[in-house]
Amino acid sequence: MAPILDIQHLYKNYGATEILKDINVSIEPGDFLVLVGPSGCGKSTLLNCIAGLEPITGGTLKIGGEDMTHVSPKDRDIAMVFQSYALYPTMSVAKNITFGMKVRGVDQATQDRKLAEVARQLQIEPLLKRRPGQLSGGQRQRVAMGRALVRDPKLFLFDEPLSNLDAKLRVEMRTEIKSLHQRLGASMVYVTHDQIEAMTLATKIVVMKGGVIQQIGTPAEIYNKPANLFVADFMGSPAMNLIPAKARANGVGTKLEIARDGAEPIVLTDTRATNLPEDVILGLRPEDISEPGYRSGESVQQAQCKVEIVEPAGADTYVMTTLGGKQITARLHAETAAAPGAAHTFAFDLGKVSYFNPGTGERIL
Template identity: 60%
Template sequence: METQEGTRAVMPENPILSVDNLQKQYGDVQVLKDINVSMEPGEFLVLVGPSGCGKSTLLSCISGLTDITSGTIHIAGKDRTNDEPADRDIAMVFQSYALFPNMSVERNIGFGLEVRKVAEAEKKKKVAEVADLLKIDHLLQRRPAELSGGQRQRVAMGRALVRDPKLFLFDEPLSNLDAKLRVTMRTEIKRIHQTTGASIVYVTHDQIEAMTLATRIVVMKDGIVQQIGTPHEIYNTPVNAFVADFMGAPSMNLMKARATPAADGIKLEIPTPQGKAIELVDTATAPKVLQSEPSDVLIGLRPEAMTDAERVNGRTVQQADCLLEVVEPAGPDTYAVIHLGGTEAIARLSADADVNAGETAPIAFDLSKISYFDIATGNRL
């Protein structure tokens, strides 16, 4: 796991992309603050964060479409900080597709090769290979107006792939598609990455896209990299409360609790609106800072770590009776909203859980999955 809080992230030995100490200002507004990001060849690196966090600006800086204020950008070992976009050996796929409406699919895909004066036979061969990979070989003679949104996005991807650049940059390419087609295209993009081994930097605000596509994720907020890690690391060991809350659907439950050292571990008291606190004992995972004296702490549990007995499957858990304020059937799961630790927490129950809103039900807490955060700073303890 990599983080930029306190120490600089460990960089790969032979990165395909290296962004060092990058700053970007517009007048007095600092949009990107000391960004350090690096990726190995063949990685799928996803930049994710809320609107305004700086992820699209960072991608634009990497592409050369936006000048940086300070710092350096290396692509495949070459300093590209001041190079024009055309000289960076990159290809971009945009949200808007940006296809030529008067050209066929075949010409749209091969236009970059045409501009570079690639021989006609070689161009046709490359276009055919890419069209076959993207499953659009039967559409080569159509024009963009005759295509669906998903087909247009495949054509835009084909135009990038046919160039075989050192680095692919994707700027929220699925934002214009409906929910079902987004899922389909996510699978297609992942399949293409696995097939080609391409090096991809991908921007999205959708944390589900980030989790499903990435080999590593860069989580950003307010122009600052919060955490860099694999989807597993980001999901299970978020470095702060922001990452814990942003990554995951539903997000991690963050609840205030009173931690008191006990003979067999740490006793956690989680207040409820009913006045009686829920008491749990963490015997293994509590950080040392909580083991010396009583203190208030922010605890984090994913919804699947708050469940019903039917989903425990032999794990060691502790049960407590909780008032279910809202019950939401969701196909394979039933979500129950519980007021705990000064906030609404979500428990993920089995699909056929026999529960109703307004009733009290036993909830199993899996403390092996717990995270602890400092209440004042939000940083992981």
């Protein structure tokens, strides 16, 4: 089966300014692809290229196996949900949802059937007679999604659809979109700057920076094996700890020396790491720095560090200390005895360490 979306060597320039650089992405039918990155990384421009709203400078773009590189947006068999909802203010919810079908000459019986199906899926049946001005932000977003769903297209495109919602509603709508994707098995491309949205929604993530793809992978691959320092720092909340260290082979693996302010360096040994350069950056997620007794095995090693900040967060407590001249975060249990200004014993799970080259920023191991 052909990929539902296949982008090969795509470039996008505005005059002499290169916005997208050699983009290569392919997804299978039913995938939920999330394009994520900071503002200005090119993710929305790429989505507009997929939609046909922006002409591409070079490369090819296929949807459902058909070359759509220079095809008009209306002929690409896509449906788009915008950040701004883009609803007609004088039309009822029902007419907003069915307007596109009416324009395309779909018969009334089919319009009524699809409207009923989508209203039930999105739980907006009581709202069909209202106008957009009588709806909350979350209800408007459901209507915008409903208008896309009745199209039954090859590809759904979402352009930061939750960015106008408050925090609680964002979580609720995120769950609804995830549930909708699971029920429909539809193919979706979703743009966001929110890495939590990316991690929770995607089957495949594309991390972008400066118009260049930094990494493509599943949420687990992106989180556990970031390709470089940018991905490691951008994906995850709190971010991955990136700790400068000196690495020296010692016969049973590699000895890692991590500087501490006003104290002897911490020395840890990673038995799985070999042939590391002398200067490395250790990447450890906050949950991989715990307390003795919560993790076991030969990969777990202990060291004392001075606690600087303690942040209770309900089920977890985040504790900050400084290692290698960098503030690091440990994710401890809620009942931890860690206190600001006091020494505390931490357990480092070296089986979860990522190693990066401090010069290039690329992943070593």
